[in-house]
Amino acid sequence: MRRRAPFFRRPFLAQSLIRPLASGPQQKLRLAHDLMEAGNYAEAAILFDQLAQVAITRGFFKRAPHLLLQAGYAHFHAGNIPEGKDKILRGLRLFAEQNRWQLLDLVTDRVATELNQFGQPGLSQEIIAFSKSINSSKGENGQTASQVSQGIKTKIPPKCHYCGGTLTPGEIDWLDEYSVECPYCGSAVQENQ
Ligand SMILES: [Zn+2]
Numbered sequence: 586m587r588r589r590a591p592f593f594r595r596p597f598l599a600q601s602l603i604r605p606l607a608s609g610p611q612q613k614l615r616l617a618h619d620l621m622e623a624g625n626y627a628e629a630a631i632l633f634d635q636l637a638q639v640a641i642t643r644g645f646f647k648r649a650p651h652l653l654l655q656a657g658y659a660h661f662h663a664g665n666i667p668e669g670k671d672k673i674l675r676g677l678r679l680f681a682e683q684n685r686w687q688l689l690d691l692v693t694d695r696v697a698t699e700l701n702q703f704g705q706p707g708l709s710q711e712i713i714a715f716s717k718s719i720n721s722s723k724g725e726n727g728q729t730a731s732q733v734s735q736g737i738k739t740k741i742p743p744k745c746h747y748c749g750g751t752l753t754p755g756e757i758d759w760l761d762e763y764s765v766e767c768p769y770c771g772s773a774v775q776e777n778q
Contacts, residue, residue: 610639611748614770618749621659630659634672650679651768654692655750661703670708674715681719689716691755740776741765747772 617632633656640649653676660669673696680689693716700709741752750769757765764775 611770614748626659626662630656630663633659646683648769648771650676673712677716678719686720688756689720742774745770745772745774
């Protein structure tokens with residue numbers, strides 16, 4: 586495969602690789618996570634972009650910011666920093682618009698840390714400043730990160746059994762004492778499956 590220019594969006598080569606396997610959103614999501622894990626970040630970014638857009642247009646607003654964040658990570662790893670930043674900021678803004686303040690705090694911390702490790706300290710600070718600006722503009726009634734983590738009742742698997750998405754403690758919703766909701770596909774994931 587030819588190497589693409591760093592800031593060239595949506596290359597047709599990657600599209601042609603993806604299309605045969607993307608028969609449904611769930612399959613597409615599984616493929617996107619697999620591509621990410623395999624280090625095929627450019628292709629993963631395209632899929633997560635599409636999935637985030639589908640989530641927004643179909644009204645799956647709860648999942649949309651998580652998919653945007655995955656798209657952002659994939660773009661960063663693919664060397665497309667401006668696009669990655671755009672997706673991350675959109676994801677964080679959606680958390681704020683949905684009053685999911687605890688997630689906003691947790692994810693901001695994680696993104697900032699990863700950007701530092703990624704050699705992007707300036708962007709890391711920019712993300713933190715952005716997050717603070719939208720947080721302070723929307724009120725102070727959200728839970729803190731520690732309150733969220735106290736809600737964890739049992740051990741969860743590291744990945745969703747259905748789509749392969751990583752389940753990060755504190756960033757997922759509990760459906761009952763033994764199952765969590767996958768933030769990417771919405772499936773109920775239990776400890777022993
Ligand atoms: Zn899932």
